[in-house]
Amino acid sequence: MSTSHFSPTHLSAVRSSRALSARGMRNMRRLPSTFIPTLAMPIFQAIAFSGTFFAITKLPGFPTDRSINWYLPLAVIMGSAFAGVGLGFTTIRDIETGFFDRLRMSPTPRSALILGPLIMTWVRTVIVVTMVVIVGFGFGARLTGGVIGLLCLYVASIGLATVSAGWGLGIAYRFRDMRGAAIMQLTLFVVMFLSSAQTPLYVMTGWLHSVARVNPATNVLRLSRQGFLGEVTWNGVWGGLLALVGGSILTLTFAYRGLRGLERD
Amino acid sequence: MTAAAPAVALRQTAAMSKRSILALVRQPALVVPSIVFPLFFAALGTSSFGRATGLPGFPKVDSFLDFSLAGTIVQGVLFGSVQSGSALATDIENGFFYRLLASPTSRLGILVGRLMGAAAYGAAQTAFFTVLLIPFGLHVKGGVAGAVVMLVSGGLTAIAIAGFMAAMALRTGSSEAVQGIFPLVFIALFFSSAFFPRQTMSGAYRHIANANPISYLIEGLRDLCITGFTASACAKALLVPIGIMVISFSLALRSLAKRVAAQ
Amino acid sequence: MSSRSPIVASQLVRHFGSSDNPVRAVDGVDLEVREGEIFGFLGPNGAGKSTTVRMLTTLLRPTSGTASVAGFDIVREADKVRRNIGVALQDAAIDPLMTGNELLELQAVLYGIAPSSVKPRAGELLERVGLTAAADRRVGTYSGGMRRRLDLALSLIHEPTVLFLDEPTTGLDPMSRVTLWEEVRRLNKEGTTVLLTTQYLEEADQLADRVAIIDGGKIVREGAPRDLKAQVGAPTLLITVDHGLEATASRVLAEFGDMRPTAEGTLGVGLAAGARAVTDVVRRLDEEGIVVHHLELNEPSLDDVFAEATGHRLEGEK
Numbered sequence: 001m002s003t004s005h006f007s008p009t010h011l012s013a014v015r016s017s018r019a020l021s022a023r024g025m026r027n028m029r030r031l032p033s034t035f036i037p038t039l040a041m042p043i044f045q046a047i048a049f050s051g052t053f054f055a056i057t058k059l060p061g062f063p064t065d066r067s068i069n070w071y072l073p074l075a076v077i078m079g080s081a082f083a084g085v086g087l088g089f090t091t092i093r094d095i096e097t098g099f100f101d102r103l104r105m106s107p108t109p110r111s112a113l114i115l116g117p118l119i120m121t122w123v124r125t126v127i128v129v130t131m132v133v134i135v136g137f138g139f140g141a142r143l144t145g146g147v148i149g150l151l152c153l154y155v156a157s158i159g160l161a162t163v164s165a166g167w168g169l170g171i172a173y174r175f176r177d178m179r180g181a182a183i184m185q186l187t188l189f190v191v192m193f194l195s196s197a198q199t200p201l202y203v204m205t206g207w208l209h210s211v212a213r214v215n216p217a218t219n220v221l222r223l224s225r226q227g228f229l230g231e232v233t234w235n236g237v238w239g240g241l242l243a244l245v246g247g248s249i250l251t252l253t254f255a256y257r258g259l260r261g262l263e264r265d
Numbered sequence: 266m267t268a269a270a271p272a273v274a275l276r277q278t279a280a281m282s283k284r285s286i287l288a289l290v291r292q293p294a295l296v297v298p299s300i301v302f303p304l305f306f307a308a309l310g311t312s313s314f315g316r317a318t319g320l321p322g323f324p325k326v327d328s329f330l331d332f333s334l335a336g337t338i339v340q341g342v343l344f345g346s347v348q349s350g351s352a353l354a355t356d357i358e359n360g361f362f363y364r365l366l367a368s369p370t371s372r373l374g375i376l377v378g379r380l381m382g383a384a385a386y387g388a389a390q391t392a393f394f395t396v397l398l399i400p401f402g403l404h405v406k407g408g409v410a411g412a413v414v415m416l417v418s419g420g421l422t423a424i425a426i427a428g429f430m431a432a433m434a435l436r437t438g439s440s441e442a443v444q445g446i447f448p449l450v451f452i453a454l455f456f457s458s459a460f461f462p463r464q465t466m467s468g469a470y471r472h473i474a475n476a477n478p479i480s481y482l483i484e485g486l487r488d489l490c491i492t493g494f495t496a497s498a499c500a501k502a503l504l505v506p507i508g509i510m511v512i513s514f515s516l517a518l519r520s521l522a523k524r525v526a527a528q
Numbered sequence: 529m530s531s532r533s534p535i536v537a538s539q540l541v542r543h544f545g546s547s548d549n550p551v552r553a554v555d556g557v558d559l560e561v562r563e564g565e566i567f568g569f570l571g572p573n574g575a576g577k578s579t580t581v582r583m584l585t586t587l588l589r590p591t592s593g594t595a596s597v598a599g600f601d602i603v604r605e606a607d608k609v610r611r612n613i614g615v616a617l618q619d620a621a622i623d624p625l626m627t628g629n630e631l632l633e634l635q636a637v638l639y640g641i642a643p644s645s646v647k648p649r650a651g652e653l654l655e656r657v658g659l660t661a662a663a664d665r666r667v668g669t670y671s672g673g674m675r676r677r678l679d680l681a682l683s684l685i686h687e688p689t690v691l692f693l694d695e696p697t698t699g700l701d702p703m704s705r706v707t708l709w710e711e712v713r714r715l716n717k718e719g720t721t722v723l724l725t726t727q728y729l730e731e732a733d734q735l736a737d738r739v740a741i742i743d744g745g746k747i748v749r750e751g752a753p754r755d756l757k758a759q760v761g762a763p764t765l766l767i768t769v770d771h772g773l774e775a776t777a778s779r780v781l782a783e784f785g786d787m788r789p790t791a792e793g794t795l796g797v798g799l800a801a802g803a804r805a806v807t808d809v810v811r812r813l814d815e816e817g818i819v820v821h822h823l824e825l826n827e828p829s830l831d832d833v834f835a836e837a838t839g840h841r842l843e844g845e846k
Contacts, residue, residue: 011640019637027625030666040448048455051470055320055461098621102682105585106638107610190305198313208312263589265544 013109020103020116024090025123035124038086042079042132046072047139049198059203063229069144072136073153073224074197076129080157081164081188083125087117088168088184095176104262114255118165125161129154141228149227152237156224159244164188166251173258196221216243274371281370281378286385288352289345295352299344303394307337310460311401322464326491330403335486336459337394338415339479342387342422343450347443349383349423350430354440357524366528376521379431380424380514387423388416407489407498414499415486421506422482426450428513435520459483481505532599534690534721535561535584540593542579553579555745556593561723561738566716568736568753569725570830572842576745577725578618581694584723585615598690611639614688614720616679618695624668628659628678631667632685639686653681657711673704680711691715693724697731709735729830729842741834748837753830760828760836762798764788765809768822769795780812794822803827 028035049071057065064070094100103113133141133153143149164184171184194208195217204212212218223240226232289296311330318326326332356362365375395405395412405412434443456470457463457479466474474480485501492498537559543550554576561567571577582588584597586606595602598612622631632650641649654660657677662670667678676696683691693712697705712735716722726732732739733753741749741756749756762785769777774795781787781797784805790796799805803825813820834842 009640010642016638019634023623023626023630023634026630027623030625044448044452044455047470048452051466052455052460053314054467054470055322055465056314056317058320059316094623097623098617099623100621101587101617102615102621102635103638104587105610105613105615106635107607107640108638112638193305193309198309203314203316204312205315206312208309263587 011107011109013112013115016108016112017116017119020112021119021123024117024120027090028120028124034086034090038079038083038124039128039131041082042075042128043135045078046075046132046136049074050139053198056199056203061202063200064144066140066142068136068139068141069228070225072133072141073156073228074221075136076132076153076157077160077221077224078192078197079128079132080125080161081192082185083121083128084161084164084166085168085181085184085188086124087121087165088172089181091117091169091172092176092178092180095172110256110259113259114169114252117169118162121161121165122158125157126154129157143227144230145227145232148232152226152232152240153224153228156220156240156244159241159248160220163244163247163251166248166253166255170251170254170258173255173262191215192217216247219243274374277370277374278378278381281374282381282385285349285352285379285382289348289382289386295348296345299341299348300390300393302344303337303341304397306340306460307333307394307398310336314461317461320465322462324462324487324491327404328402330398330401331406331491332487333460334395334398334403334405334490335483337398338391338419338486339422339459339483340454341390341394342419343426343454345386345390346383346423346426347430347447347450349379349386349427350434350446351440351443353379353431354434354438354443357434357438358440363528366525372521372525376431376435376517380427380517383423383427384420388420390423391416391419403490405490406492407494411489411494411498414494414502415489418482418486418502418506421503421510425506425509425513428510428517432513432516432520435517435524438524453477453479457483458487478505478509533560533562534599535559535567535595535597535723537580537584537595538593540580540583540595541591542576542583542588543591550591552745554583554590557742557745557747559595559740559747561721563721564716564719565737566712566722566724566735568732568739569723569742570727570729570732570739570834570842571725571742572727575742577742578694579745580742581615581692581723581725585613585692586610611686612688613690613692614683614686615692616676616683616694616696618698622667622675622678622682625666627664627666628654628670628681629663631678631682635682635685641686649685653684656684657681671704673700673707676700676704676708677711680708684715689719689721691720691722693722695725695727697726697728705731727842729834733830739830741830741837743834743838749833754827756833757828757830758802760832762800763803763828764796764826765799765806766790766794766796766822766824766826767809767813767820768793769813769818769820773818776816777813777818780816780818781809783812784809799825 046068050067053071054067056062057067057070091100145152167188168184171180174180175183195212195215201209201212201218219239220243222236226236307330310333311328315329317323318329318332324332353362362375366372395403395415407414430443430446433446434440437443456473457477458474459479463471463474463480481501482505485498485505488495488498489502537557540554540557540559541552542554544553545551557576557580569577569580579588583590584595584602586602586609589603597609600608600612602609626634629650632653633646636646636649651660654663657680659674659678659681662674667675670678680696696712697708700708709731712722712724724735736753738750738752739756740747767777777795778787781795785798785800788796788798806825810820831842
């Protein structure tokens with residue numbers, strides 16, 4: 001067999017991931033209709049929730065007197081969750097058009113096929129978080145926990161985007177059509193709302209309290225709100241970090257196995 | 266139009282209504298979200314905001330569930346009506362609409378049949394939500410008479426919203442464009458008293474909710490549930506959707522005429 | 529089977545669906561493609577061509593059986609297989625939002641081309657397939673023929689020794705088809721082994737050194753197109769001669785094989801010895817003083833081969 005001048009001696013997961021994430025960013029710019037809703041939705045949610053439930057802060061013991069301080073992190077977190085699911089959407093489209101087969105046929109490490117788009121999702125999430133936070137400050141949100149508090153919001157967002165991206169990819173690899181999109185969206189929506197999304201745990205009554213108390217999404221939301229409800233405390237941080245690390249490991253494993261499973265059927 | 270006899274037109278309209286209802290029943294993927302999401306939010310709200318009913322500005326209510334029924338109904342009807350509208354756009358996209366035009370069916374029947382289908386679904390949603398929530402502690406103070414008015418109001422609201430969707434469908438002929446209105450419906454719902462009373466809101470947000478007709482529709486329905494069968498409640502629950510309906514129906518008629526003329 | 533052959537498959541099987549009632553898409557395929565040849569994989573839609581190719585290109589694992597491509601096992605050494613093969617897919621799966629250049633550069637990275645070589649290599653390949661002018665246009669604006677040519681360029685980025693082309697010309701106009709054929713021949717001359725699937729008989733006939741006919745997940749015939757056609761039967765020689773000489777001519781023709789039914793005014797014979805008997809026929813007719821006005825040799829077509837092997841015709845069933 002003749003040897004090629006272009007033998008793959010420069011194969012690396014890092015280099016491939018970078019190229020794949022660059023592709024994702026470029027396509028986002030070229031097809032803004034896939035990006036704009038993921039930015040508009042959290043902005044709307046931040047404004048609509050804090051406006052509608054304005055009076056909620058008047059409940060005795062409520063941790064802030066600004067409703068936007070309570071709902072801005074929720075909106076940011078929901079936006080990050082859907083940024084991850086958005087990756088599931090674009091992957092389904094790549095599978096449907098056959099482009100994903102091209103990627104799979106290349107000798108590039110399999111990890112790059114997940115890591116590349118994931119990096120793109122992180123960048124995308126940071127953009128969304130930053131813009132929503134800026135709008136939120138315009139609508140009266142105030143940082144109480146300093147730069148560390150803001151950092152908590154970014155960490156929670158990127159972490160949750162990772163978890164939901166793993167979930168979205170895993171579902172995309174298994175369903176390979178738009179049914180998958182509905183499933184990943186719906187499950188995430190329900191999990192995120194059955195938590196301290198709308199009100200603090202102590203305000204809730206009945207079944208929701210029992211569910212939200214054990215829902216890891218509550219921990220993630222607590223982490224995200226560290227900078228907006230007084231001082232940052234380790235107590236408010238570690239549970240969220242744990243949930244995000246654990247969740248990321250689980251869903252990324254789910255995604256990786258799904259990617260491998262594509263060869264099987 | 267060959268057969269203009271009112272009886273024939275009525276029969277055709279009925280057939281069109283039946284078709285649009287069947288289309289909904291046969292595609293649970295279209296129906297389920299407009300049933301499940303409002304119920305999910307009702308359940309969520311009741312557990313989340315149960316303690317909020319004591320806040321200043323809140324009307325006197327026995328439970329947050331009683332308070333939230335009106336919002337649940339309007340939310341469900343709004344979501345459901347978007348589907349009815351985009352179904353008409355799908356008819357245009359796949360050419361079925363033109364086959365109807367070529368048949369001796371009355372033009373008006375095509376539109377009215379669609380809207381009647383939406384009305385039936387809206388009323389059914391209202392009944393379903395009300396009956397389903399009773400075992401969870403819902404109490405309709407307006408009694409049977411109040412419930413009937415709510416049913417009629419649900420139907421009228423469905424026509425009012427489906428009218429806008431039909432106008433959009435007839436104008437653009439694209440179901441994607443009709444679905445594109447969905448966020449607007451969502452915004453209109455949120456900037457109203459659907460989830461919390463206007464009286465608890467503040468600033469610009471409160472001004473928008475005050476100007477939003479959906480606020481009054483919801484408060485009419487809500488009063489029927491939490492206060493009783495009163496003239497002002499009935500007036501709000503019925504006149505608001507009728508007012509919107511007059512506007513949206515005339516828009517839809519104009520778009521229908523344009524599309525038929527352009528054929 | 530020679531272990532040096534670039535593509536060797538042995539009893540390759542692929543099932544889909546439930547294990548109790550599986551669809552046997554590929555049902556025991558044996559295949560050997562020799563170094564430097566163009567091998568045509570011919571069959572109707574759903575015959576198992578694409579599934580076989582998806583297994584050989586590591587996209588799909590076989591249910592059972594083994595195969596090696598470029599000397600590597602397609603399951604255990606999938607990564608090494610990927611490094612050595614180029615694949616152009618049926619639907620030219622290319623991202624419409626990207627430009628031709630961007631796609632080539634992405635492909636170059638995914639195939640581990642040295643960073644300094646990426647741009648020159650992309651430019652060289654665009655030049656080769658005649659897309660230099662369109663290099664910075666989004667692929668969404670390309671015509672069908674341009675997409676296929678770009679797809680081919682993409683599959684060549686790492687100078688693969690084995691090239692898979694899955695229905696490379698399906699849906700192309702005749703001009704674009706011929707351009708693509710020429711490029712495939714050129715690649716083959718440069719030493720690339722090519723396996724192409726097609727549902728076009730003419731394509732297999734024109735391009736392939738050898739073909740395999742697949743139907744219902746099984747290979748039903750394999751060999752050089754000429755040999756396969758020869759197996760079906762003798763070629764038919766058709767001649768027209770001066771009026772009044774038909775009887776003599778018929779007598780001469782009958783010496784070379786069975787007479788075949790023909791249209792009025794034409795004589796036909798099945799040449800038992802094959803096409804090389806034509807010169808003898810002409811010489812004998814000349815000896816009898818018969819002038820031949822028209823002479824035509826009709827080989828059995830691959831469609832005849834296909835029909836004989838499967839009981840149905842390929843063309844007209846698409």
